[in-house]
Amino acid sequence: PQSHTPFNYPLNYHLYAPTPPPHMQPHLSGNEQNSESLFIPNKLRETLTKKNEATLKTFATNQPDIVGIYYDLIPLELDGSLDRYSSTYDHDSSIYKAFSNANGKPYALRRIENVNFPKDKAVTSINQWTKLKHANIAQVIDAFTTRALHDHSLIIVYDFYPDSKTLEEYHNPRVGKAEHITEELLWSYLVQIASGISAAHEHGLPVRSVSTKKVIVTSQNRVRLSDCGVLDILHYTEDSSDTQLSMEKDLIDLGRLILDLASPRFAPAPKSSPDLIRLQSSSLKEDLQTALKYLLTNQPNKSIFEFQRIISNKIVKEFEKIQTSADYYEAQLTRELENGRLVRLMTKINFVLERANIDYSSWESAGAKYPIKLLHDYIFHQVDENGKAVLDLSHVLRSLNKLDVGIDEKILLVSNDELTCLILSYKELKDLIDKSYRELINS
Amino acid sequence: PQSHTPFNYPLNYHLYAPTPPPHMQPHLSGNEQNSESLFIPNKLRETLTKKNEATLKTFATNQPDIVGIYYDLIPLELDGSLDRYSSTYDHDSSIYKAFSNANGKPYALRRIENVNFPKDKAVTSINQWTKLKHANIAQVIDAFTTRALHDHSLIIVYDFYPDSKTLEEYHNPRVGKAEHITEELLWSYLVQIASGISAAHEHGLPVRSVSTKKVIVTSQNRVRLSDCGVLDILHYTEDSSDTQLSMEKDLIDLGRLILDLASPRFAPAPKSSPDLIRLQSSSLKEDLQTALKYLLTNQPNKSIFEFQRIISNKIVKEFEKIQTSADYYEAQLTRELENGRLVRLMTKINFVLERANIDYSSWESAGAKYPIKLLHDYIFHQVDENGKAVLDLSHVLRSLNKLDVGIDEKILLVSNDELTCLILSYKELKDLIDKSYRELINS
């Protein structure tokens, strides 16, 4: 029973691979490496681990087991608010994480309570959104109504972005430290959100939910429009005349969103306050002011596409940044994949070597395992000229990597008694290990 | 005692979760899952493994051991050509992969043979390029001349992009299958290359090497300008009047590059053939034709920035695509988070165990290392009731993870001769290994 107590506390990730405080961190130059520089950076690892945990997290609730095809519902407090009433929707509303029975993946479920539809067709309007796939729009999956929650609820299903927060929560949290906002970050948001909006508008869909409460941060500096399609259903009409107006409003909302973020205390201004006056009184640089002015001013033929032409140089910059970060992720992924292979390789070597009743110190007794044993020593038991152990993790990784790839480079393996030596390539050694391992399987 | 059953120590932390979005699997119905969607897609793994191999590959050559601070030179035939003469440079030229003595990283070395400089300063002109970092430009690192290759060679050092190919080699290889070219791909190239060019022009640098022979494909659909800075050195002049002309030529070269790729047999047209006639006779869609026409036509105030404004809607599309692939890499990375930890753990155990001149089979000779040796056997040398080896990775990982944390669960370790046994907890074993490891450091 006492064993259950610790689990109430979150893990301290720094026990996993401790990083000293900045002033204690050794300065590494050129050829120097330490365990941190050899593996995935702690911060990234922690972020990703938290995502994994956010996806898996569940606790016992009084929620029904199954809603539609979704199970294991747990409520999320995305906006940090316990107040169920949403002024945007004029309904009580909440959001859940749940797993799909169809594919086992986690999804986010937006629930609007006690709905009453003028037309059944309203729900099918979601299909326009489900077809739209875009990196800056939280993917819409499905919509249905259900009585499983003891009322007539509308459920709209989205992809689940673990550990994501709304812009408001991210930059003005009720608890914890707010993320700092720079003008560069504002541009990044502007370009990304405009990108999402333009995709929607291209499909004839106004977004209707461009606000700091509805745009979510899913990764470092990556934002997505969320809750798309809800108002399309709630305010369903077959009259398409308001589409153009709503689209124009999206642009103004986008301008306001950036203005809100830029304001010192992150205070959304009262709706009555004229946006353009707020803009002029802000200390934003000229290029950003110009861009926002376009968004906030009424003018003929205004469109998100025209806006993107105006800010094309900023889009190009964001394009470069995101490419760089894709490259960064690719590089990290490559490294971790390597590590995965190295673990398997080390496991094989350890499976094969030092099994009881074999003397590994000579050809006669160990056969093919003799060179493997010498290789093991070569990798792990380096010494300096005085015979002192050299514990060099980077040598281990380098050698194992070469072995894993099986390159033709030759190495010199010296016998225990230092009288004879073997000259063979990593490739040959890799084959020997494979062979010994297969023999072990088939023995 | 029953309180120590493993169930009190659930292995609940740092698990992998179903990958977060984007979900990029092929269309599968319902609960039909293939390994590609459940785990890291094989093709990506293969690609990344290949890159790893390309990076590590060495072979015996008659190259000198060391050029500048670079060693282990191996020639690359990036353009698949054995002809050393480069008409671009009007010199014999070749390219090598080598490792840097300064940091152990691989680099690509472009060699221009038998150079003769009017001014020593020419080489310093590379510094303008080394400062420029951009996702669509192969990073320029350094330049120097050397006599180590038995002539006076100019060497320009770039980041090494493993397994990369020139556009020509990629889409029109001498052997193997060519990658198919769609108009969408052409747009993608156009946007990326334009992005690289605009970064260079912003720094006042003409690229001078925009061609299918000089643009390289470094990942799926990712291209980079390469060999930048070579002509700046070879044709060094302090007269800056040709900069503007060269920049305008970059635009025409970009147009020609896309035209070349679009032509059915990938046939670079003879220089005499008027580009605009080639363009009109092509079957390209109107928007692409318009874009290329801008590039190929002489007009006042023509610039890459203006061009980017014109194609801003395409840039937005590429921006979206690259975001998706960054998200995809990030998502894949969440699966591979524990690999590094296991490598570090296994390395520690292997550092400690089986060092020469110690008999690990008894307390007397091995001391604290005796139980560690028995634990090693427990983890890696499991057998079934017939004495056949059980090679179960999950047993290995489970035991290693318990050891890593050092839980109180006790295990039974049996001596080699099966006559005595030890009962120790993972915690005690962890402490023993830690102690042995410290002794090794301080020995």
Next chain:
Amino acid sequence: LSQMSERTPLEYPSLPRSNDSYVDVDDHEVPLNSIGLPYYKENLLSAWSSQAIFRSAGTIPKNIDPTKFDDLKNIRIDNSNTVITEGQYDKEKYGRRNQAKKYVSLSNGDLGRFLSAKNVSSPLKKKVLSDDSKEQIFDIKKGNPPNAFKKLEILYSKFGVEDFDFDSYNSTYFSGLESHVDNSYTNALIQLYRFVPEFFSFLVSNLAFENLHSNDLLRELGYLYDMLVKSNGRHFRPTNFQHNLSYIPEASQLGLIKKEILASDGSSDAQRLKVFNRFLLNKISYDERKQNYHSQRPNSFDKIFGIEIEVQKRHSFSSNSLRDLEIHHSLDAFLTDNHFKQLLQRNINPTIITFLEASMSRIEQIKNEHGAFEQSKIVRKIPPVLSVDLHLSQAHIKSIRTTKDWLKAKFYAARSNNGYVLVESLRNQDTSEFYQQYELVGFVAEISGEIDKDKHLVTFLQTYDETNRTKNWFLFNDFLVLPIAEEEALNLQYWWKTPVTLVYRNTSTDSKFCYDGWKYNINDEILYRDHFAAGTREGKRIEYELLTKEEAPNPGTLVAIDAEFVIIEEEQFELKSNGSRSLLKPSYQTLARVSVLRGDEGPKFGVPFIDDYVVVHEPIHDYLTSFSGIEPGDLDPQTSNKPLVEREVVYRKLWLLLNLGCVFVGHGLTNDFRTINISVPKSQVRDTAVFFYKGQRILSLRYLAYSLLNKRVQTGNHDSIEDAHTALLIYKEYEILKSNGSFEETLNT
């Protein structure tokens, strides 16, 4: 709300794969984090301190050449097709098992070797070798040859070769030889013979004779030895000797020519040196006979080096025999495999004496198309100087390393019917009169590195110090000269040290170094006549007036000199992106014109008596016309209208002036002398560039002429007569300023 506060512990859903299922190692579809960690609140075992820093990234890997190991055999593993090479491991050479290779950074340049970096106020100030740097170059580390034995590189700063701190490599009065020169492997042998008094005196005395044959090594080696002595501990560059050697066809045929390139071609210098040894001695013998052909002088070289060998061929199946007497100049010493095996069986470790004795009487069975012969080669007379080339197998080398005192500093030789009997020491006083004592002068040894490319030749030499009456050993490694203990010099137990060529000399007869042997009967005729390479004075522009016998130079005679050069090979340099330019090798210049003017007061003051243009046989890269005044065609006998002579002619003139005691006046003479390849003692040099040396700046001739003489010179192409004349006037002005005490004042204005 009450529900929320009573949260139950976190749970995790079951995963697609159960933790308990068997997982195959090769099943890459199972991520490793499908198995989780238990809850933790302490550091994990897998955590590594970030203070542990690994420095191996960028370490240049060892190259492994499988053929370099002994007792190689292929081992087939478990009857499979996998074959693995196994060899013997030499721990001494390669270090401990699994020894981590140390990281060495390539970017830390060796600035310490430049004078300009040493804050030395004048380039002429001699630096004494500090104890620190001494230790650095002579530190015998276990396993590796000490730095002093390794191949040394001359580094060039932007100031050229003069900036390299040669003096830190040599604090003795013996001159070292520079390494960046063609055939520099011969340096080891040149130094070896330099310390054989019989040979040295023979060569230097021979310089008295006028010998203008082309490619004559007898003369050139004589010049070289004279210059080495005159250099008095400063480094010397044997360019003229090597130039002559390179143009001898036979030397090329024997593969002795090794152009100075930066990378080695991999062939063994030790092997080449033994061939060179035989070639050199034969060539000198030949050159002497050629030189003395028309005179009645006796040949003396063969008396110093000639080994008389009786060769007898006996037909196996008849009593026919042929007897012949051969003269060799060096002894090829080796043991046959059979002989070696027999010795080992008898538990006898052969020493150098065993090798020598066996090589002095040898019987071989020969089979060829003429039938089967028994051939005996018996040494009938060993010369005063015995030069020995060692031919060693791997087994021999191994036995040398394990034999203490393999190399003997002396032995005693007595003639017998079957060659010679050699003993290490004389036990029986009665027989001592039959024995002659031979002492080791020195030997050339091959120093190996881990890879073949590092192989290199050095010389160990014993010298006799006449003032202290002591014998001292020295190491000569190109421009490095260091005293070394006798035990260390003779120690051959290191894996990296193998003897190649040895010289013993008979100490029964005392022989001294005769440093001025040229003095007697010196022939100075060349100073008083023309000796054109082609044609006569007719049609030539002659701007000089030959010296008359009345003007014969005496010690102290003042002459003004200036030389012009052309470039055969341009300089080699490397550029870096930080703008630095590093010189790898200065341009190869060759002498094109020398002008020498009368410098003593008198009616002919300033009148040239030598103005020789020099034939250049190589293709010329750059005539440097604006500096040298030399035009294309000037140096070709077919086309030139200049007084053109062969280099050995002008060199003899200058050498005579030097040895007759002339004092040379000129501006910036260091480079002139270096390129002419002459070493002039300081007491015979008056260099105006040195007198007017200010701060770090050398003042140009043009500037000095303008400011001191109010004279404009070098307005067009340079002319060596004009420049020598200007320097002479500046020197005269200097003397005036110096004598009236206003020199310092003038220099500072």
